[in-house]
Amino acid sequence: MLRVILSKPLSAPAKFFPMKLPSSSPWLALLPFFTVIAFCYATGEFYPFSKFPMYSKFEEKTYIVYLADRTGKPVPTLDFGIFASDLKKHYGDGLDELKKDLKGSHYTWTAEQKAPAAREALRFLRDERAPQAFTDGRNAHLTLMDVRIYWKDGHLAKVEEPVASLDQITAKSTNP
Amino acid sequence: MKSLFRNHLGNISYEDWEWRWMRLLFAPVIWLATFPTLRFWVVDLPNTIDREEPNGLGMLVPLEWLGQPVPTALCALAIAILLIFYVLGKGLPWVTTGLAVLHAAAGSLLYSPRGHHHSAQLVGMVLMGQSAWFLYHAWRKRSRKAGDSPRESATGAVFWSQQMIAAAYVVSAISKWVNSGGGWIPGWRWVQQTPNIVVQFEKNHLQSFYDSLQTPPETLNRGVMEWFGDHPWAAMLCIAPGFYLELFAFLGLFNRVAAALMGVALILLHVFIALLMHLEFRYFMATDLIFLVNLPYWIATLVQIRSINGTTATA
Numbered sequence: 001m002l003r004v005i006l007s008k009p010l011s012a013p014a015k016f017f018p019m020k021l022p023s024s025s026p027w028l029a030l031l032p033f034f035t036v037i038a039f040c041y042a043t044g045e046f047y048p049f050s051k052f053p054m055y056s057k058f059e060e061k062t063y064i065v066y067l068a069d070r071t072g073k074p075v076p077t078l079d080f081g082i083f084a085s086d087l088k089k090h091y092g093d094g095l096d097e098l099k100k101d102l103k104g105s106h107y108t109w110t111a112e113q114k115a116p117a118a119r120e121a122l123r124f125l126r127d128e129r130a131p132q133a134f135t136d137g138r139n140a141h142l143t144l145m146d147v148r149i150y151w152k153d154g155h156l157a158k159v160e161e162p163v164a165s166l167d168q169i170t171a172k173s174t175n176p
Numbered sequence: 177m178k179s180l181f182r183n184h185l186g187n188i189s190y191e192d193w194e195w196r197w198m199r200l201l202f203a204p205v206i207w208l209a210t211f212p213t214l215r216f217w218v219v220d221l222p223n224t225i226d227r228e229e230p231n232g233l234g235m236l237v238p239l240e241w242l243g244q245p246v247p248t249a250l251c252a253l254a255i256a257i258l259l260i261f262y263v264l265g266k267g268l269p270w271v272t273t274g275l276a277v278l279h280a281a282a283g284s285l286l287y288s289p290r291g292h293h294h295s296a297q298l299v300g301m302v303l304m305g306q307s308a309w310f311l312y313h314a315w316r317k318r319s320r321k322a323g324d325s326p327r328e329s330a331t332g333a334v335f336w337s338q339q340m341i342a343a344a345y346v347v348s349a350i351s352k353w354v355n356s357g358g359g360w361i362p363g364w365r366w367v368q369q370t371p372n373i374v375v376q377f378e379k380n381h382l383q384s385f386y387d388s389l390q391t392p393p394e395t396l397n398r399g400v401m402e403w404f405g406d407h408p409w410a411a412m413l414c415i416a417p418g419f420y421l422e423l424f425a426f427l428g429l430f431n432r433v434a435a436a437l438m439g440v441a442l443i444l445l446h447v448f449i450a451l452l453m454h455l456e457f458r459y460f461m462a463t464d465l466i467f468l469v470n471l472p473y474w475i476a477t478l479v480q481i482r483s484i485n486g487t488t489a490t491a
Contacts, residue, residue: 029186032305033339033346033426040347045290047232047283048300052348056355058372062379066386076388084383089292093229128224147382151375154405 061107061150065091065121068162070141080130080139091121091144107148111163118144118164126166134166142166184431188335195330196265197472198337203259205462206275206303209296210282211252219252221282226289233277234284243285251278268333269310276303296459298344302467305340309333337467338429345425345442352419363419370415371408377401380453397452418445428468439468 040049065088067075077084094117095106102113122144126134133139147160204214211219223243225234233239241247255278261271279300287293309332316322349363356366377397384392404411421441428438442464450456465471 027185029335030339030426030429032308032336033343033429036301036305036340036343037347037350040343041350045231046235047280047287047290048297048304050294050297050344050347051351052294052297052344053351053355054294055373055376056348056351057357057366058369058376060372060375062375064379064382064386066382074386074389076386078387084386086292088383089289093289149375149378149382151372151405156374156378156405 060152061148063107063146063148064088065118065163066145066147068143068145069139070143070165072143072145072162074145075139075142080125080133082125082129087121087125087144090124091117091146094118094120111146111161114146115164115168118146119169122164122166123169126169140167185429186335188331188432189327190331190334192326192330194470194473195326195333198334198466198470199263199265201466202302202463203263205299205459205466206262206279207255207259209299209459210255210279210286216252216256219248221248221251222285222288224288225285229289230284231288231290232284233281234288235290239281239284242281251282254278268329269307269314272303272307272310276300276307279303295457298341298460298463301340301344302337302463305336306333309336334467335429338435341463341467342426342429345422349419349423349425352422362423363416366419367412367416371404371411373411373415374401374405377404377453380455384454392454397454400452418448421445432470432473435468436470436474439464439470442468 036049040051043049044051064084066084067077067080067087069075077087095114098106098109098113098117102109106114122142125142126139143162143165145160146163147158150157150159208214211221213219221243223240225231225238225240242251255275258271258274258278261267262275283296283300286296310329313322313329313332317324322328352366353359353362356363356369359365378401381392381397381401404414421438422445425438425442428435443461446457446461446464
């Protein structure tokens, strides 16, 4: 059966050249393919076009964030309508902003140096993403924990520290 | 086996019935990639765009209004109507263009900030490709450079859709090649870095845990991670094929057998990634299945072969 399938002219050339481009070269039929690749690179990221940069390099270190209550006990990020990965991206954007003022990699920064990025991520949760989760003083002491993960000499190592707490941030001002 | 290596680039003819099946199967994918729910009455879009990192059409015009309840409902209604016409194959130049624009507008809300998610881009790219084909084909028909054959129309739509798919994977491979440090051998530096993927495994595992404080279902993840940690060469050998599969995804355009095999291989790649890293690319898999694997064609071919064999045996 397999022999029949593979020997059958499944890809029989059409009687017409579907593109009818001004050349007999079938490679010109790939014009949309090359155009889209060029467009993706020219724009970088313009939905739906993208360079698809995820996992385009693997470093020996990375980091994540999670949320904790005042006792340091983890709190599900989905309670605030956000995945831990998205919260990390908000925090990461804040760290990128801080690079304008601070030198070196944020892997060498102290918790105090990283705190503005963490406060901005917590403010985003409270004021924009999930204000309902903070009514009645609930989660008033929510803390953002920064976890650094290293791969060295065939072993994983983790370092985690609290970076900022919501009680360090002024409540959202309301206009009368 | 020769058929695998035949070059029919740009000359593969797709029948109208194949294209009808593809539209029927792709329509729910378009809907779910735009409004990730089948419950029409609770469709929702974010009403904010990260203004520092807007995405797509949101970079050109303010689109936050589209995330308000009434505009979102009207957008969903318009997409639903367009999808009905899409499945019926009526007015495809305008229907595919409408779908591409509305999907891109919704996507600029769903995928802002820019670069944070890449789960549905392929659907939008395929819609753009179909829209471009039908507008081009309509112009050709008007200027009498093309006939009105349904087969010609279907062939172009499928071929341009496949080109969008191939382009997405090739772009992804080029990004890996460039971002990992370049070099003369495509992807070699990326492959050399793959043992560090253990760190990414751990990151994804912990992030899944902190989402809900539920331990993620045990898949290959933990065991494979430890194995890769102990055997860096195993990590390189297991992961490197993924890079070259993406880089050579365009080979799937050369003939039907190559397209089907490439489609299956890319789906397996996504399954492998989902098992290892808890990253699911459902819309990518569905799009590969519909436009590359093209199951209805193979089922019809098998039925045809059985019927021919039956006739021969009887004779």
